[in-house]
Amino acid sequence: MDWTWILIGSLAILTGCWWSLSRRHADQQARPSLRNIPPEYLKGLNYVLNEQQDKAIEVFIKMLEVDSDTVETHLALGHLFRRRGETDRAIRIHQNLIARPSLPEDERFLALLELGMDYMSSGLLDRAESLFKELAGTRTYAVQANHKLLEIYQQEREWDKAIDIAQKLQTLNGHNLDPEIAQFYCELAEQNLTAGSKTVAQQHVRRALTIDPDCIRASLLEAENARLEGKIGLALKILQRVEKQDPDYLPEVVAVIVACYRELGQVDDCMHYLQHIVSKYGGMTPLLYLTRLIEETRGEKAAIAFISQELKRRPSVRGVDKLIEYVLGMAEGEIRDNLQTIKEMTAKLLSSSPVYKCKHCGFDAKQLHWHCPSCKQWSSIKPVLGVVGE
Incomplete structure (x- = not known):
């Protein structure tokens, strides 16, 4: 039995009871007693505790018809279902909420936002996009909806749309998304x-x-194009610009x-040039x-003396x-065998170690x-530093 989920679900339900009853009886008493909790709540809670989620959902949905x-x-229960990966149940809850003609506008918008996230979790991106476009026109949820649209367009690799939404978000909340927009243009x-x-x-x-x-x-793209056009001097000048842009990426350009x-x-x-880079920044690649x-x-x-x-x-x-590798060519007999063993060990260590790491989430990559495939941040993956890295 998943006691963590049951505890969270129970707290969410009881919190809802408290909030609802407190609103209704604020003038009569400071806090509701257990006798005032509607039997439907207790029935639904019993279903949750017995892991009968379908019956619990049925009870809570029917309660909407009586008490909005x-x-x-x-909404809390639907969110819990989505987090558990049970998106079909989350969708069912949020669709029933939206279907209520008497639902206040602000609560309808919130239910639409939750339903859109349900669709995203289910991979139904077209449906999610449609809902978020509707919410993007509201004052309350414009920023959240546009953020979700940006996620969708990145996932779908619709970079023109991603650029448009990112620019809108910059206007809406003032956050600088220029580095991300530049990446979209690179895509x-x-x-x-x-x-x-x-x-x-x-x-x-x-x-x-x-x-x-x-x-x-x-x-890098500009330098590659210059090389293809035979403009080697220009390509070199562009690549040397990386030192000022972000020296962490120097290992990526040294070979070129x-x-x-x-x-x-x-x-x-x-x-x-390499002596300058090594003395100022270090790095094993240069x-x-x-x-x-x-x-x-x-x-x-x-x-050999230098290294x-x-x-x-x-x-x-x-x-x-x-x-x-250098010394092996000079060694003989047992010394050579021992060096070969050490060489095999260093090779295995290097082959099993990540070459890159995300500075945001720690994702390792070769x-x-x-x-970043993990946290979806841009330009956050860089060469690994340290004894087994740069």
């Missing part, structure tokens, strides 16, 4: 790139950067930055790329893994998501 003051209790850009509409995609990227100049994703420098034949400049360039230009021994010195300052599993 029980609306709050039914549109990627859709158009997939469809072959390169010019339109570029327009969306420029719009994203106009709205949010610190949008990393838009910079190094590739641009190579195409331009500027390996020495690349090494100076350090490993710098180690590779040192190996190419100065030899393996110089690379060994850096690991003393910032211990890292990735760094140790790379160092072992690849970068601009939209």
Whole structure:
């Protein structure tokens, strides 16, 4: 038996009793006695305690025909059913509430909002959208309804509509949604790139950067387009902008930055740039790329000496893994076997560790998501820091 649910449900019902009876008898007594509780409430409560939810719902719905003051209790019960995943029961409760012609307007709007959320939980997004559009025109529930519409349009990947709603919300409540709107434009850009509409995609990227100049994703899209057009110098300049936008994302752009420098034949400049990044921000990804360039230009021994010195300052599993890779080529016999065992251990540790983590909810990932699959926040997933990360 789910005692937690029963306790919550019972409290909700009794709270409804208290509220209803207090309103009716406020002038007669300070608080209702148990004798004043309608027998229908006790009957419904008994059904809840015996986990006979269907019969309990029938009792409470019939009570609406007698006393509309029980609306709050039914809304609470419907909310509980939805939270339990029993959306069909929640829908039934809220539909019956809305069907009451005598239901006050404000309570009808609240029931519509709850029904819309029932539909969302059931995956009936078209029905939910219709209700939220109606509520978006009300003064009381405009903000809540538009927030729900924004959720729907993001889920359905209708980015034009999402942009429109986000802009309305900024007007309604004054909250800054520019970073989210920029992400929506990036989504549109990627859709158009997939469809072959390169010019339109570029327009969306420029719009994203106009709205949010610190949008990393838009910079990456802009740099990718510049590279495809053979504008390597421009691409490099765009990618180096990431340092000022958000240095947490530098590990994401290092590989492309190094590739641009190579195409331009500027390996020495690349090494100076990476040294600057490593000294100012740290990060194992730029350090490993710098180690590779040192190996190419100065030899393996110089690379080993460099990474060994850096690991003393910032211990890292990735760094140790790379160092072992170097030393394995020189080791023999039992020492080589032992190093190989350690290499296998570091490889397993790295393969089982997340590369990215959401700063908002802690969601772990192996690849970068601009939209967190768990908490649905934008730009909240970043490279993991620490011994097994950057």
